[in-house]
Amino acid sequence: MSNSHIHTTLALLAQLTRWALVTIFLAAALPKIFAPADFALSIANYKIVPHILINIIALTLPWLELVVAILLVCRFWAPAVFFLANTMLLIFLAALVSAYFRGLDIDCGCFSTAVTLTPNMQWYMIRDVFFLALGLGAACLDKHDPLA
DSSP states (O other), X not given: OOHHXXXXXXXXXXXXXXXXXHHHHHHHHHHHHHOHHHHHHHHHHTOOSOHHHHHHHHHHHHHHHHHHHHHHXXXXXXXXXXXXXXXXXXXXXXXXXXXXXXXXXXXXXXXXXXXXXSOOHHHHHXXXXXXXXXXXXXXXXXXXXXXX
């Protein structure tokens, strides 16, 4: 494979991973923006955050997710935004792992505020590991993006 093919492939992968990350953050933000009270209940179920901060987080976190998605689309401050996105993904994964090992069988509240009757914590953790790998890959591939 020639260098131009490798460069083209890396550029395509950079764009695909960035757009996948945009989609994840948009899909996570929008339902929570429109139902902050339900999202607050999801946050409370994790039993990690002090009660006084639950509503503040429920009101601000979805908007931060939306801003991250928009900045990834616009390519503003890309290294900092990739760092923020991956830090958020790592924190989300850590919250899931913590809940799992504390025996909490809860709905993650990641992409919906609706309560699932049979939450699958193991699936949520596997999915979030994949999201984090995708985010880290997108950050590493960003230098190959022709729009960078």
